[in-house]
Amino acid sequence: MSITYLEAIREAQFEALQQNPNVFLYGQDISTFGGAFKATKNLSREFPGRVFDSPISEDAMIGMAVGAAIEGARPIVEMQFADFSSVGFNQIVNQAATLFWRTNTPCPITIRLPSGGTPGSGPFHSQSMESIYAHYPGLVILTPATVEDAYWMLLESVEINDPVIFCEHKFLYYHLKSEDFGEAMPIGKARIARPGRDATIVTYSAMLHESLKAAEELRLDGYEVEVVDLRSVKPMDTDTILASVARTGRLLAVGESFPWGGVTAEIVARVSSEAFHLLDAPPMRLNSKDTPIPYHPNLWKSHRPTTGHISAALRDLLRY
Amino acid sequence: MLSARAAGSVFISISTVSVAESSLPCSSAVEAELREDFLKTLQCMMLSRTLEEKLGSLYRAGGRIVGGVYLGRGQEAFSAAAGIHLRWEKDVYGPLIRDQAGRIAYGEPILDTMRTYLGVVTGPMRGRDGNIHRGQPQKGYMAMISHLGSLVSVVSGALFARRLLGTLGDTVGATSIGDGGTSTGAFHEAINMAAVEKLPLVVSVANNQFAYSTPTTRQYACENLVDRAIGYGIDGHSVDGTDLLACLKVFRTAFQRARAGHGPQMVVGRLLRLGGHGEHDDASYIPDVKKHEHEGRDCLIVAQQQALDLGWATKVELDEWLKNARREVDKAQAQASKEPTPDPYRESWQALSTQRLAEGMGQ
Ligand SMILES: Cc1ncc(C[n+]2csc(CCOP(=O)(O)OP(=O)(O)O)c2C)c(N)n1
Numbered sequence: 001m002s003i004t005y006l007e008a009i010r011e012a013q014f015e016a017l018q019q020n021p022n023v024f025l026y027g028q029d030i031s032t033f034g035g036a037f038k039a040t041k042n043l044s045r046e047f048p049g050r051v052f053d054s055p056i057s058e059d060a061m062i063g064m065a066v067g068a069a070i071e072g073a074r075p076i077v078e079m080q081f082a083d084f085s086s087v088g089f090n091q092i093v094n095q096a097a098t099l100f101w102r103t104n105t106p107c108p109i110t111i112r113l114p115s116g117g118t119p120g121s122g123p124f125h126s127q128s129m130e131s132i133y134a135h136y137p138g139l140v141i142l143t144p145a146t147v148e149d150a151y152w153m154l155l156e157s158v159e160i161n162d163p164v165i166f167c168e169h170k171f172l173y174y175h176l177k178s179e180d181f182g183e184a185m186p187i188g189k190a191r192i193a194r195p196g197r198d199a200t201i202v203t204y205s206a207m208l209h210e211s212l213k214a215a216e217e218l219r220l221d222g223y224e225v226e227v228v229d230l231r232s233v234k235p236m237d238t239d240t241i242l243a244s245v246a247r248t249g250r251l252l253a254v255g256e257s258f259p260w261g262g263v264t265a266e267i268v269a270r271v272s273s274e275a276f277h278l279l280d281a282p283p284m285r286l287n288s289k290d291t292p293i294p295y296h297p298n299l300w301k302s303h304r305p306t307t308g309h310i311s312a313a314l315r316d317l318l319r320y
Numbered sequence: 321m322l323s324a325r326a327a328g329s330v331f332i333s334i335s336t337v338s339v340a341e342s343s344l345p346c347s348s349a350v351e352a353e354l355r356e357d358f359l360k361t362l363q364c365m366m367l368s369r370t371l372e373e374k375l376g377s378l379y380r381a382g383g384r385i386v387g388g389v390y391l392g393r394g395q396e397a398f399s400a401a402a403g404i405h406l407r408w409e410k411d412v413y414g415p416l417i418r419d420q421a422g423r424i425a426y427g428e429p430i431l432d433t434m435r436t437y438l439g440v441v442t443g444p445m446r447g448r449d450g451n452i453h454r455g456q457p458q459k460g461y462m463a464m465i466s467h468l469g470s471l472v473s474v475v476s477g478a479l480f481a482r483r484l485l486g487t488l489g490d491t492v493g494a495t496s497i498g499d500g501g502t503s504t505g506a507f508h509e510a511i512n513m514a515a516v517e518k519l520p521l522v523v524s525v526a527n528n529q530f531a532y533s534t535p536t537t538r539q540y541a542c543e544n545l546v547d548r549a550i551g552y553g554i555d556g557h558s559v560d561g562t563d564l565l566a567c568l569k570v571f572r573t574a575f576q577r578a579r580a581g582h583g584p585q586m587v588v589g590r591l592l593r594l595g596g597h598g599e600h601d602d603a604s605y606i607p608d609v610k611k612h613e614h615e616g617r618d619c620l621i622v623a624q625q626q627a628l629d630l631g632w633a634t635k636v637e638l639d640e641w642l643k644n645a646r647r648e649v650d651k652a653q654a655q656a657s658k659e660p661t662p663d664p665y666r667e668s669w670q671a672l673s674t675q676r677l678a679e680g681m682g683q
């Protein structure tokens with residue numbers, strides 16, 4: 001048997017619906033059609049009356065999920081693309097994220113964001129929104145990079161009594177396969193995806209795979225690069241990051257979102273202020289370019305970090 | 321007043337009765353019920369006005385109230401006529417900025433209002449949020465965020481979940497919006513969604529002719545906001561928001577229809593904001609002539625007159641109710657004033673309910 005990252009997401013939703021009658025799915029075209037990416041394929045048939053097509057109303061979709069959560073339901077909302085969650089931004093950061101703190105009422109909603117670039121998707125179907133949402137208090141931001149994490153973390157998301165922004169990477173949907181779901185790792189713990197001693201890459205989501213390839217390239221030059229998969233960008237497992245930097249003395253933070261601020265800046269800030277004395281080189285970060293995401297693959301490949309960019313950055317870091 | 325094309329697809333209640341013209345309902349049972357509702361609502365209005373006058377004077381005196389004070393003066397009849405149809409801890413209510421009277425009619429103790437304005441930890445918001453931004457969502461009493469229009473979908477979501485989980489029963493939801501708030505995308509999205517789902521939702525649109533300083537001519541270009549109901553495929557009702565009797569009749573119909581499964585009901589009330597946007601605002605931009613128009617009548621005076629004219633209350637009773645209201649307000653103020661304000665060293669500084677996932681970077 002071989003399961004894709006996308007199938008893992010479908011299976012996790014199947015399981016969540018199966019386990020808890022309070023779970024329901026809400027999103028555009030997700031019912032009989034099964035969703036733009038088929039992440040909810042057949043679920044409306046398997047769970048009649050629990051998978052709903054929504055109007056194209058991202059604001060109202062999130063607002064309604066918050067109201068439903070207040071009443072004890074556990075909605076999973078699918079944004080057709082992460083990019084469109086900007087229309088629901090207010091409800092996410094002001095309604096959902098403040099509810100518990102303001103009113104002591106838990107807000108167990110899961111918002112699935114099909115994220116990240118794929119060739120030909122252009123400026124409005126390629127965005128990575130984790131950095132934006134991580135900025136706001138009251139949200140949990142998950143960025144699974146593996147089939148196992150896609151499955152287990154989505155399943156756990158539904159059980160978390162707080163709003164979860166589940167950033168699933170579209171590039172991994174079909175590319176990434178696994179034999180089974182393996183074992184669940186707790187949310188909030190980073191994972192050493194590849195051990196090393198010469199430098200640390202801290203990354204997440206699709207950039208994990210580019211980073212692993214870059215680490216492999218550097219191995220041919222005799223370097224052992226450690227790769228840390230954050231899994232959740234918020235909470236961020238600072239301990240694991242610091243422990244890795246303590247071993248290697250060098251840090252490269254890699255993310256696909258835009259370069260101004262964000263997750264990679266947060267990683268560098270934490271390492272600089274908490275482990276300055278452990279560093280043998282200035283910490284580095286690599287993100288996409290500071291332009292909208294281009295449509296043509298020639299441009300797109302240069303816009304986001306790829307194995308080549310990461311290897312080059314690593315060489316700079318190791319040369320210092 | 322209402323366009324002819326509205327007839328047919330939209331259920332319209334035309335309620336323009338003035339005090340003098342108001343006629344008693346025919347059946348005596350209905351009359352008794354209406355009378356009871358009317359008198360209850362009137363007392364809520366009196367309590368609300370008294371409470372808000374106190375809040376206004378506390379604000380002007382300075383010192384105790386942190387932040388702004390936003391009052392519902394002139395909108396008590398419209399607000400409370402909706403609130404009186406809601407059952408505390410049963411129905412879902414998402415009141416807005418001008419709904420103090422509706423909140424009282426729904427069942428919120430005025431002590432909670434006082435506590436929230438004074439920011440004491442004993443209040444439902446514990447000093448974390450203030451003034452009109454208060455509620456107890458676990459009881460179905462939603463706590464508005466500032467962003468106008470964004471509460472409609474939350475109330476709808478609660479109703480949607482109740483239907484899904486089998487807990488809806490005969491409960492309904494109600495929420496409010498101003499003329500200005502109807503221009504938001506959030507409002508449009510939410511009403512459309514509620515209509516698609518045919519939820520038992522009553523939306524009060526208080527057209528008080530101004531959004532802060534902006535007159536309705538700069539807010540919308542349609543003839544009457546109630547006409548929008550046609551576009552959403554929901555029932556629209558229009559009412560003189562200064563006339564309590566008319567408001568009660570219209571909301572009774574609207575709530576009955578919502579509970580009976582006819583989907584969302586939009587009730588548009590015509591009135592005037594009798595004061596500033598908040599107590600910081602002298603509303604000098606509202607032309608004097610507006611204040612002398614029909615919509616500029618004080619609904620509280622109108623309602624008291626109605627009670628006297630109908631023989632439903634005596635002058636002595638009205639005076640007694642006002643005295644009671646003052647006593648209650650003073651009591652709430654005295655109580656809340658001695659309660660503790662929040663202590664930053666006791667604050668958890670955690671926005672998540674899941675402790676193990678909190679980053680705890682607030683130190
Ligand atoms: C989305 C949004 N934009 C702006 C504001 C600032 N604001 C608060 S109340 C208000 C006017 C509201 O007017 P209206 O909806 O007519 O209600 P009223 O105050 O007249 O009751 C404005 C502009 C806000 N709260 N929310």
Ligand SMILES: [Mg+2]
Pocket residue numbers: 498499500526527528529530531532
């Ligand atoms: Mg207004």
